Amino acid sequence: MQAQERPLARLAFGSCADQDTPQPIWDAVLAYKPEVFLFAGDNVYGDVTSPDLMELRAAYAKARTLEGFSRLRRQVRHLAIWDDHDYGLNDGGAEFAHKQRAKELFLEFWNVAPDDPRRAREGLYMSTMLGPPGQRIQVILLDTRYFRSPLKPTDRRGAAGRERYLPDADPTKTMLGAAQWQWLAGQLREPAELRLIVSSIQVVVEGHGWERWGNLPLERQRLYDLIAETRAAGVVFLSGDRHLAALYRESTGVPYPLTEITSSGLTRYYATSREAGPNRLGAVYGLPNFGTIDVDWWEGTVGLAVRDEAGHVRRQATLRLDELKPR
Numbered sequence: 001m002q003a004q005e006r007p008l009a010r011l012a013f014g015s016c017a018d019q020d021t022p023q024p025i026w027d028a029v030l031a032y033k034p035e036v037f038l039f040a041g042d043n044v045y046g047d048v049t050s051p052d053l054m055e056l057r058a059a060y061a062k063a064r065t066l067e068g069f070s071r072l073r074r075q076v077r078h079l080a081i082w083d084d085h086d087y088g089l090n091d092g093g094a095e096f097a098h099k100q101r102a103k104e105l106f107l108e109f110w111n112v113a114p115d116d117p118r119r120a121r122e123g124l125y126m127s128t129m130l131g132p133p134g135q136r137i138q139v140i141l142l143d144t145r146y147f148r149s150p151l152k153p154t155d156r157r158g159a160a161g162r163e164r165y166l167p168d169a170d171p172t173k174t175m176l177g178a179a180q181w182q183w184l185a186g187q188l189r190e191p192a193e194l195r196l197i198v199s200s201i202q203v204v205v206e207g208h209g210w211e212r213w214g215n216l217p218l219e220r221q222r223l224y225d226l227i228a229e230t231r232a233a234g235v236v237f238l239s240g241d242r243h244l245a246a247l248y249r250e251s252t253g254v255p256y257p258l259t260e261i262t263s264s265g266l267t268r269y270y271a272t273s274r275e276a277g278p279n280r281l282g283a284v285y286g287l288p289n290f291g292t293i294d295v296d297w298w299e300g301t302v303g304l305a306v307r308d309e310a311g312h313v314r315r316q317a318t319l320r321l322d323e324l325k326p327r
């Protein structure tokens, strides 16, 4: 009898790990025993001020010396995408002059293989299929930095709901860029029972004016429409960036209710954060955290949870796989 590929049941993810801050949370992440860990961006903080990218190099060098971070990288299969602070520019997009060199540093730090497709194309988006037919988890990591058009700055900096950016319906602006959009359409046509779409910045969230897909509402609708058009089942969004954690669900303009779990940060947190959450499920959580995805293939359920530094569940939602399908 042929050896069977085992279905995956335990994944974890996180974002916003400052290499200059103690990172005690890795003990809880390792104790959870994830089969795969997803680094959702701001995996180090290395905003650059000069073309030699000294700060980003130093950030990666320091991260290599961190015990928990390194143990996770040694012991647990993992995938990574960047956000602005490991891209090298706060809230940065396509305009960042040193993005090619920042990408090289990323490929080196994350030991990306010489024949990996990311080396032969622009940006760092990637996907992988885990598990046997009938119990497949597709992980899609989107690059929301390399191609992204400039965002529309706010008219009232810091005001609730318009903290930094305002929605911009300019049809020429892009979140993913043409090549990544085309690639994504192909990925969504691949058969899979569960698809974890990792976007460093939040996708479905409403109610704040920090970076989010809602800054480019036409691009966000394009994403929802693409899920409908490709009849991609099983989509759940994972995001980070915000220094808070929460669960969200969008039910309008989508082929089926789309749930998002945001986990941020592994170290950086914003304990007093308050914001409107018209499509948030419950309150935000404002202390260090990581996210987990537990799949029960026999019950047909996916448990999403935000966990604290002790590994305790602070926020959770359970989804039924048979409800994550376009009608």
Ligand SMILES: [Fe+2]
Binding pocket: 042, 083, 084, 085, 241, 242
């Ligand atoms: Fe960020």
